[in-house]
Amino acid sequence: MNDKNNPAQSPDTGHVWDGNLRELTNQPPRWWMITLYLSGIFMVVYFILYPSIPLVNDSTEGVLGWTQMKRMQESVEKIQAIRAPYENKIKDLSAAAILADQDLSTYTVRSAKVLFGDRCSPCHGGGGAGNPGYPVLADDNWLYGGSIETIQQSISNGRAGMMPAFGAMMNEQQLSDLAQHVLAMAKGEEHAPGKELFTSMGCGGCHGAQGEGMQMMGAPNLTDAIWRFVPANEESVKYTIAHGVNASGVEQTRQARMPSFQDQLSETDIKKLAVYVYKLGGGQ
Ligand code: HEC
Ligand code: HEC
Incomplete structure (x- = not known):
């Protein structure tokens, strides 16, 4: 309704209730009517140009031949270019x-x-x-x-780095000494009884004489604070030494396979x- 119209002068339908309640036929504002007509025209043009009216399995195609698939293909082609x-x-x-x-x-x-x-x-x-x-x-x-x-x-x-299981070749004390030496090496220290075992058990053959690691074998540097198997405590290091890594035929061996x-x-x-x-x- 246009608020600016004076109700007393507005045309009415001739219907009057309760003595003075008139039903007016006030026109909406012009801008509103223009918008209404324009949107009607837009709708008809859109229906003609683009796919819009749903049919049973499909829809009208629109004279521009626009489809979502075509649009996507165009974007893909642009990216590929x-x-x-x-x-x-x-x-x-x-x-x-x-x-x-x-x-x-x-x-x-x-x-x-x-x-x-x-x-x-x-x-x-x-x-x-x-x-x-x-x-x-x-x-x-x-x-x-x-x-x-x-x-x-x-x-x-x-x-798949391989380290044999040493569990069967060592007693509990030796395992513990060796593990303590490995943990000490990571801090730049050593544990004398374990150090001897490190050499006599042949650990240096893969990990290097000073435990510095050997990339040809995939054997890690044991003198740094970076650990493949965590937590870095005596229990875990003993486990690695006893069961090895990817050791064939050892059920509890540590698994380390890069596909x-x-x-x-x-x-x-x-x-x-x-x-x-x-x-x-x-x-x-
Ligand atoms: C199923 C688990 C798994 C997946 C998946 C995997 N990796 Fe690995 N990757 C490993 C393991 C375990 C190792 C260590 C192998 C070893 O200790 O001998 C490794 C080692 C590596 C190494 C050697 C690292 C070094 O220090 O020399 C590289 C490089 C690598 N992976 C890259 C990749 C890339 C790139 C992908 C993806 C295409 C990938 N990996 C997928 C498990 C995986
Ligand atoms: C045949 C070579 C070989 C021998 C011998 C060997 N290792 Fe290893 N060791 C490896 C490889 C390879 C790995 C790492 C596997 C992986 O990361 O996939 C490893 C891993 C380890 C780890 C785990 C390190 C970490 O960062 O978690 C410890 C500890 C270790 N070895 C100690 C020893 C000790 C102690 C000996 C001697 C009793 C020994 N190794 C003998 C090859 C060997």
């Missing part, structure tokens, strides 16, 4: 060459992030931050090595992931 030059380069280059190209490696890290989240973080944690029993990838401490080629090999071929991805991912994806992991850990 932006990616194509990068993707083509990645396909032909080695992981090391991708790394050397700053622009390309930035693109690669971005595009591998989702892949890492889907395929790797269930074990290695978001951003490679690690999970109990799984190595951290976001530091510069490596079991097998942090060169781009070694990382690529780890992903492509998988890894091989060469049959699951394309070579390009593996290269991308290698670059991504390298960048996480800051390389070697």
